[in-house]
Each structure stands twice: as structure tokens, then as C-alpha cells.
Amino acid sequence: MARKVTKVPQPTATSRFPPEIVTHILSHLALEEQPIATLVFQLEDRSAYSQWIERHILSSSSLLAAILIDKLWYSCGVNLLYRRALTVGHDKFALFARTVTKNPALGDLVQCLAVLDVTTPSESPQWSQRLSGIFTRRRYFRDHWTSVVSSCPNLVSVGLSYAWASRSTPNLPALLPDCHSFTKLRIISLTGGLLPLKFIFSTANSPRSFPVTEELSLESFKWDAHFQWPLFPALRALRLSGCSADHGGVTIPATFPELRVVELACNLLTIESIKSLYPYANTLESLVITGNITSDFPSFAFSQFIELKHLVVDSRSIQSPQSHLPDYILALRRLPPNLRTLGIFSPGYAHNMAALVSTQELWRDALLRACQPNSTLPPLRHLYLEGEASVWHTVLPELHDLGSMRNMEIKFVPFCQSPDHFVSDRYANLLIPFK
Numbered sequence: 001m002a003r004k005v006t007k008v009p010q011p012t013a014t015s016r017f018p019p020e021i022v023t024h025i026l027s028h029l030a031l032e033e034q035p036i037a038t039l040v041f042q043l044e045d046r047s048a049y050s051q052w053i054e055r056h057i058l059s060s061s062s063l064l065a066a067i068l069i070d071k072l073w074y075s076c077g078v079n080l081l082y083r084r085a086l087t088v089g090h091d092k093f094a095l096f097a098r099t100v101t102k103n104p105a106l107g108d109l110v111q112c113l114a115v116l117d118v119t120t121p122s123e124s125p126q127w128s129q130r131l132s133g134i135f136t137r138r139r140y141f142r143d144h145w146t147s148v149v150s151s152c153p154n155l156v157s158v159g160l161s162y163a164w165a166s167r168s169t170p171n172l173p174a175l176l177p178d179c180h181s182f183t184k185l186r187i188i189s190l191t192g193g194l195l196p197l198k199f200i201f202s203t204a205n206s207p208r209s210f211p212v213t214e215e216l217s218l219e220s221f222k223w224d225a226h227f228q229w230p231l232f233p234a235l236r237a238l239r240l241s242g243c244s245a246d247h248g249g250v251t252i253p254a255t256f257p258e259l260r261v262v263e264l265a266c267n268l269l270t271i272e273s274i275k276s277l278y279p280y281a282n283t284l285e286s287l288v289i290t291g292n293i294t295s296d297f298p299s300f301a302f303s304q305f306i307e308l309k310h311l312v313v314d315s316r317s318i319q320s321p322q323s324h325l326p327d328y329i330l331a332l333r334r335l336p337p338n339l340r341t342l343g344i345f346s347p348g349y350a351h352n353m354a355a356l357v358s359t360q361e362l363w364r365d366a367l368l369r370a371c372q373p374n375s376t377l378p379p380l381r382h383l384y385l386e387g388e389a390s391v392w393h394t395v396l397p398e399l400h401d402l403g404s405m406r407n408m409e410i411k412f413v414p415f416c417q418s419p420d421h422f423v424s425d426r427y428a429n430l431l432i433p434f435k
Contacts, residue, residue: 093118097144100151107151114159114189115141118177142177149181158182159189159217179206186214192221201230209233214258217241224249237261245273254279263288278304286310290345301334308336312343312384328366335378343384346415356415360391368395371402383410 093115100107118141149155160177176199182188188210190200197218200206209231216232217239225248235256244267245251251273252262259280265288267273277284281304290312302311335342344363346356364387370377383403385392396412403410 093141094144097147097151101147104151107148108154110152111154112157112187113148113152113155115161118145118160118162145177145181149178156185157187158185159191161191162193162195176200176203179203182213183207183210184212185210186212187217188213188215189217189219190221191219194220194222196227197221197223198227202227206230210235215239218243222246229253229255232256234258237263239263239265240267241265243267250276252276252280256280260284261286265290281305282307284308288312290314302331302336303334305336306338309338310341311336311339312341312345314345328362332366332370333376337378339378339380341382341384342380343386345384345386346388357388357391360387363387364391364395367399368402371399371406371408373402373405377406380406380408383408385410385412387412387415389414 100110179201192200200221207230212234213232214234215237216235219241220243222244224246227249229250232255236258238252238256238259238261240251240263242265243251251267252259254276260283262277262280262284274289277287278301284305285307287305287308287310302308344367346360367383367385369375392412396410399410
């Protein structure tokens with residue numbers, strides 16, 4: 001039976017949301033493999049989009065996601081490593097908690113939830129006075145979170161952002177969720193604002209095992225050698241962005257038996273941190289390394305990863321800090337034997353265009369040699385390139401011809417210095433679809 005495709009409305013002047021963003025979100029909702037319905041609390045106005053969603057989607061019998069749309073949701077893609085169009089503003093979460101608490105039938109339908117900012121709009125005063133003169137204790141995120149978890153028994157995917165919190169934030173414990181509520185989640189996505197990770201996973205009452213979690217995304221956290229990673233026996237995908245393992249801390253522990261996908265973006269890592277990947281050399285299938293990693297790529301033995309099929313790197317991640325002219329030809333000879341997808345992206349040297357052009361030229365020359373018919377390049381099927389058009393445009397026809405001889409598809413995208421350069425989904429299609 002053919003699935004009915006919902007027509008996405010065109011942006012109108014009555015919408016207070018950026019038209020291109022709303023169209024993207026509605027397209028995402030309409031084209032999902034499974035029908036997704038949304039519950040929209042539109043507190044400020046009744047825009048054409050919220051009316052359309054209510055009319056076309058709320059009538060669906062499959063309500064898989066609860067979405068509270070507010071003016072902050074446009075920033076969700078930058079501040080929250082959560083790849084779905086789900087966002088809850090910090091000033092709307094209390095309303096959501098009250099709604100699902102009072103309506104158990106609605107709470108039963110909720111499976112995915114993202115909270116952009118768990119901090120309260122104002123940290124003081126801690127007590128609020130009602131008109132009756134009775135002082136009542138302010139309910140913080142932890143209180144509302146407990147209510148939501150108990151009211152949404154089918155919740156399996158959560159994204160929480162502490163991007164504006166800090167270790168010295170007043171009432172920080174009141175902003176942290178009870179970690180026991182995570183033990184039933186398949187997907188956990190957290191943004192920490194450089195909070196120590198121990199505040200989430202290593203408190204006195206924290207559970208030591210998360211038996212069903214399959215995907216863990218951590219952005220802007222730090223930890224040290226004293227931090228003990230909990231057990232994730234079912235974890236298949238780990239994404240670290242802007243994280244730092246200080247003072248001998250282990251970046252990726254060797255205790256994730258099912259790990260298949262690793263993404264490292266803009267992390268403060270060393271070559272020792274990169275070596276923490278070696279325990280997964282026989283099982284890892286997808287690896288992304290982008291941004292500010294001081295490692296020596298030619299000496300990094302990618303060839304040991306015999307099951308690796310998808311590799312995405314940028315030249316800033318893989319250039320040795322001791323060498324201004326790394327041997328990219330040698331690096332390409334040491335690629336995994338079963339590699340099918342290779343992505344090479346621009347490092348984003350916005351402050352040093354000369355270095356960017358020089359690095360791109362090195363990659364260009366190395367790839368031209370590596371793509372020759374008798375080279376030892378693995379049997380790639382897809383090669384994705386991002387760089388300066390002025391560097392690549394003269395050799396792209398030759399590269400395409402060489403790729404055709406090897407049955408390899410080559411795609412080139414001009415470098416774009418966008419604010420969300422490293423957190424966009426530009427390489428999402430390179431990875432094995434997460435099931």
C-alpha cells in the first residue's frame with residue numbers, strides 16, 4: 001500500500017518563523033518513513049504553520065513527537081547535537097510538564113523530546129510570591145523533568161542543553177535531571193556548556209549502567225582521569241563535539257562492545273586520545289574526525305580498522321602540528337582496505353586563507369596521484385570533497401574521469417564559512433543510517 005505523501009505548505013507572510021527553516025522542518029515531518037504528528041503549543045500567536053500542523057497532522061493516529069515551537073528553535077541546530085526537529089524553549093517546558101501530567105493519554109504518545117535550555121529565565125529570586133501572599137518554592141527543571149518522565153512512559157529519545165549553565169550556576173543540582181530516568185532511553189543527546197561530565201553521570205546516586213542506550217551525543221563537556229564512564233552495553237553510536245578529556249582522562253573507553261559509529265568534532269584531543277580508538281579497530285564502521293585535533297594523520301594507522309567503511313576528515317584534524325607539509329600521499333595509502341566512502345572537508349581557516357589554500361593544494365595533488373588506475377587506493381564508491389573552488393576547479397574534470405574508471409562517484413562542494421560549519425548535517429549522508 002503506497003504511503004500518502006503530505007504536501008508541504010509554502011511560507012507565508014503571516015508566519016513569525018524563518019520561512020526557509022519552517023519549510024525544511026515541515027518537509028522533514030512529511031517525508032519521514034513513519035508518519036510523525038506534532039503537538040504545537042503556540043503561546044504568542046496562531047500562525048499559519050501551527051494551524052496547518054493542527055489541521056493536517058494532529059488528526060493522525062500516530063503521534064510520535066511532542067514539539068513546542070518557540071523563537072529559540074532556530075538555534076537548536078547549533079547549540080544542540082540533536083538531529084531531529086524537536087525543540088522546547090526553557091520558558092515553555094513548565095507548560096509542557098503540566099500538560100502531559102494532566103493528560104495521561106497525551107503523555108503516552110510522546111517518544112522524543114528536546115529541551116534547548118534547561119536553565120530558568122532568571123536565577124533569582126528562588127521564591128515567588130503569589131497574590132495571596134503565600135510564598136511558594138520555584139519549580140526548577142529537575143522538578144518538571146521528573147513529572148515529564150513519569151507522565152511519558154514511552155519516551156525513548158531525549159536532547160537536553162546546558163549551554164548557558166556553568167559549574168558556578170546557582171542551584172545547579174536543581175537543573176540536572178535524575179540520571180536514573182536515562183536508563184530507559186535509546187538516544188541521549190546532551191550539551192553541557194563546558195560542565196564536568198561527572199555532574200551528569202558520576203553523582204552519588206547515578207546508575208552505573210544504561211542497558212538500552214544505543215546513541216549518545218555529548219557536546220561541550222569535560223572530564224579527567226578521575227571520571228569513570230558508566231557502562232553502555234548496547235551503545236552503537238558515540239558523538240563528541242567540543243569536548244575535552246583533561247589530565248589523563250580517557251576520551252573513549254574500551255568498554256562499549258557494540259560501538260560502530262564515532263564522530264569527533266572540534267574536540268581538544270591529542271594523539272593519545274586518538275589512540276583510544278584502536279580497541280575498536282575490528283568493529284568500527286564509520287568514523288568522523290573534524291576540527292582542532294592535534295594529531296599526526298600519516299602516522300595514524302587507519303589501515304588497522306579493517307571493518308571501517310565510512311571515513312570523514314578535514315585537513316586541520318589530520319595535519320601534524322610538527323609538520324607544515326604532511327605527506328597526504330602516504331596517508332591515502334594507509335586507508336582501511338574495505339573503505340567505501342571518503343569525505344575530505346575544508347578545515348575552516350577563516351583567519352588564515354593562505355594556509356587553507358596551501359593545504360587544499362596538497363590534498364588536490366595527493367588525490368590526483370592516488371586515483372591513478374594502478375594505485376593502492378581502496379575500492380571507494382563515494383568521494384566527497386569540500387574546498388576553495390579556485391583550487392579545485394581546474395582538476396575536477398580529470399578527477400571525475402579517474403573516478404569513472406574506478407566506478408567511484410566524486411562530489412565537490414565549495415567551501416562555505418557558515419556559523420554552523422562543523423555542526424551542520426553536511427556529512428550525515430556519509431554515515432551508515434542509524435537503526
